[in-house]
Amino acid sequence: MDLPNNTIDRVCRIFGCLESLEERQVDFVSSKDLAQAIGTTNDTIRKDISLLGVTGYTRKGYSVVSLKKELGQTLKLDKKRKACIVGLGRLGTALLDYERFKQDGFEIVAGFDNSINKLERIKTHIDVFAISEMENIIAQKSIELGIITVPANNAQEVADELIKAGVSGILNFSPEKIVVPKEIIYLDMDFTSALRFIAARFITNKLRKSRVA
Amino acid sequence: MDLPNNTIDRVCRIFGCLESLEERQVDFVSSKDLAQAIGTTNDTIRKDISLLGVTGYTRKGYSVVSLKKELGQTLKLDKKRKACIVGLGRLGTALLDYERFKQDGFEIVAGFDNSINKLERIKTHIDVFAISEMENIIAQKSIELGIITVPANNAQEVADELIKAGVSGILNFSPEKIVVPKEIIYLDMDFTSALRFIAARFITNKLRKSRVA
DNA sequence: GGGTGTGAAGATTTTCACAGCA
DNA sequence: TGCTGTGAAAATCTTCACACCC
Numbered sequence: 001m002d003l004p005n006n007t008i009d010r011v012c013r014i015f016g017c018l019e020s021l022e023e024r025q026v027d028f029v030s031s032k033d034l035a036q037a038i039g040t041t042n043d044t045i046r047k048d049i050s051l052l053g054v055t056g057y058t059r060k061g062y063s064v065v066s067l068k069k070e071l072g073q074t075l076k077l078d079k080k081r082k083a084c085i086v087g088l089g090r091l092g093t094a095l096l097d098y099e100r101f102k103q104d105g106f107e108i109v110a111g112f113d114n115s116i117n118k119l120e121r122i123k124t125h126i127d128v129f130a131i132s133e134m135e136n137i138i139a140q141k142s143i144e145l146g147i148i149t150v151p152a153n154n155a156q157e158v159a160d161e162l163i164k165a166g167v168s169g170i171l172n173f174s175p176e177k178i179v180v181p182k183e184i185i186y187l188d189m190d191f192t193s194a195l196r197f198i199a200a201r202f203i204t205n206k207l208r209k210s211r212v213a
Numbered sequence: 214m215d216l217p218n219n220t221i222d223r224v225c226r227i228f229g230c231l232e233s234l235e236e237r238q239v240d241f242v243s244s245k246d247l248a249q250a251i252g253t254t255n256d257t258i259r260k261d262i263s264l265l266g267v268t269g270y271t272r273k274g275y276s277v278v279s280l281k282k283e284l285g286q287t288l289k290l291d292k293k294r295k296a297c298i299v300g301l302g303r304l305g306t307a308l309l310d311y312e313r314f315k316q317d318g319f320e321i322v323a324g325f326d327n328s329i330n331k332l333e334r335i336k337t338h339i340d341v342f343a344i345s346e347m348e349n350i351i352a353q354k355s356i357e358l359g360i361i362t363v364p365a366n367n368a369q370e371v372a373d374e375l376i377k378a379g380v381s382g383i384l385n386f387s388p389e390k391i392v393v394p395k396e397i398i399y400l401d402m403d404f405t406s407a408l409r410f411i412a413a414r415f416i417t418n419k420l421r422k423s424r425v426a
Numbered sequence: 427g428g429g430t431g432t433g434a435a436g437a438t439t440t441t442c443a444c445a446g447c448a
Numbered sequence: 449t450g451c452t453g454t455g456a457a458a459a460t461c462t463t464c465a466c467a468c469c470c
Contacts, residue, residue: 003417004439012409013401017390020365030451037390039399042451043441050453058447059451075413083408090310094303095404100388104405106412145411152233169411171404175313177230177250185414186252187407188226191308191384192317194400195296196225198358198382199319200288201398204216217461243429255429256463263431271469272429 007048008075013038014045015077018068019104030061080105082143084167086131086158087150088113088122091173095147096124109141131161138165145169152176220261221288226251227258228290231281232317243274293318295356297380299344299371300363301326301335304386308360309337322354344374351378358382365389 017037021029031042031049038045049056054070056062072078083101085092088111095101096111111128113119119128129137137143146162148155148170155174162170169185172178180186230250234242244255244262251258262269267283269275285291296314298305301324308314309324324341326332332341342350350356359375361368361383368387375383382398385391393399 006439008413008417009406009410012406012413013390013403015409016388016403016406020389032451036392039392039401041441044439046452047440047454056452058453059449060448061451075409076416077409077412079412081408081412090307091304094307097303098404100405101408104408106405106408144415145408168415171407171411175229176233177226179249179252185411187411188252189402189404189407190226190229191311191402192313192319193222193225193229194384194402195294195314195317195319195358196228196288196290197222198384198398198400199290199292199294200221200225202357202381203289204221219461245429254463257461259430260432260462269430271431272427273470274429 003051007051010038010040010048011052011071011075015068015071018064021064022068026064028061029064080107081145082107082109082141083145083147084108084110084112084138084143085147085149086112087148088118088128089149092149093122095149096126109143110137134161135165138167143167145171148172148174150174216264220264223251223253223261224265224284224288228281228284231277234277235281239277241274242277293320294358295320295322295354296358296360297321297323297325297351297356298360298362299325299375300361301331301341302362305362306335308362309339322356323350347374348378351380356380358384361385361387363387
């Protein structure tokens with residue numbers, strides 16, 4: 001399959017909306033509602049959904065439950081995935097305990113840091129290890145995703161090790177830019193760039209947009 | 214001015230690269246280097262820069278210092294901006310003390326939460342207030358940016374109050390989708406959507422992309 | 427040679443417009 | 449009527465190709 005990046009981005013957000021609609025026991029949702037929630041047009045939503053080959057119910061909109069199920073199956077969002085966090089500073093430890101991840105299908109199964117001190121002080125039910133153990137643990141636990149929350153300066157090094165250890169996707173919260181081989185799926189979540197994006201948009205007059213990250 | 218959204222996104226990231234090149238005292242950088250750092254092509258970089266009306270030095274690439282200065286001036290990224298954080302859980306407090314923001318020109322000047330308990334317990338040099346004081350404080354301190362780190366369920370309510378109080382941009386870390394009037398610049402930094410984006414890309418064969426958050 | 431700058435071509439993405447359906 | 453589904457048109461974004469410059 002070969003979908004537009006933007007479509008994938010939007011579908012992931014749509015999936016999140018469906019999740020909360022499901023919790024609130026809403027049965028049907030229209031392309032217009034979804035469009036409003038994620039900040040796009042109803043045409044785009046319908047096109048996205050149709051690109052995935054999924055079909056709704058005329059006149060009533062889409063069945064929340066079945067749309068969620070179908071999108072999930074198509075993009076394999078229903079599969080549970082294991083992730084680890086490297087860098088257990090304040091952000092890293094906050095993410096370690098971010099309960100939402102688990103309920104959304106991403107289980108954080110390990111944390112890594114180089115400071116013995118931190119490893120000892122951390123109170124969490126998730127196992128934490130020294131970075132030197134990363135390669136073993138990742139292989140052993142079949143971890144697919146790496147979340148980088150180290151300070152700048154050794155983010156690249158950490159990324160290289162994650163890749164060597166076998167993860168296929170990396171989410172980078174550090175401000176440092178990272179270069180990865182193109183078979184690795186990589187997403188940059190630099191907070192400063194995000195704030196700058198907003199600030200820069202103050203002086204342009206375009207419509208808002210989600211910007212995947 | 215009316216720039217492509219993607220261009221703005223990339224320029225904000227380029228700006229970050231320039232910042233770190235400057236720290237490392239690198240004098241010149243080529244479009245190719247920048248392309249590699251942010252994950253795009255050199256054509257795109259040159260086009261982006263030229264869209265902003267900025268010009269480099271043939272053969273040597275761009276002067277780091279002057280490119281940074283010009284991009285900064287054009288997109289007003291050199292201007293200091295004040296921000297506040299609403300929701301002082303673990304993520305919110307981590308961001309309160311995220312020192313990088315200040316050095317990047319974004320000063321966090323207030324934190325808000327509804328729990329008196331949290332307000333009392335927090336150790337930080339930044340002033341914290343009850344949410345009921347938001348409107349006053351935001352006006353009084355001329356805060357332009359709101360960062361939402363409350364748990365889902367009242368993110369929309371918080372956004373509405375931020376807007377009423379006068380912020381022009383919102384960065385939303387909560388998993389809840391928020392609807393804002395279109396004159397407000399809004400960016401969604403939902404972690405789960407980001408992880409899903411990566412997971413979904415596992416089954417497609419497209420090149421990586423930055424996706425603004 | 428090794429880089430930038432940029433119109434034009436090409437590719438992709440979004441929007442439009444309308445058929446179809448319950 | 450109200451909403452989906454989808455080709456076709458429009459708009460946007462990226463890549464190409466080559467002039468130009470030190």
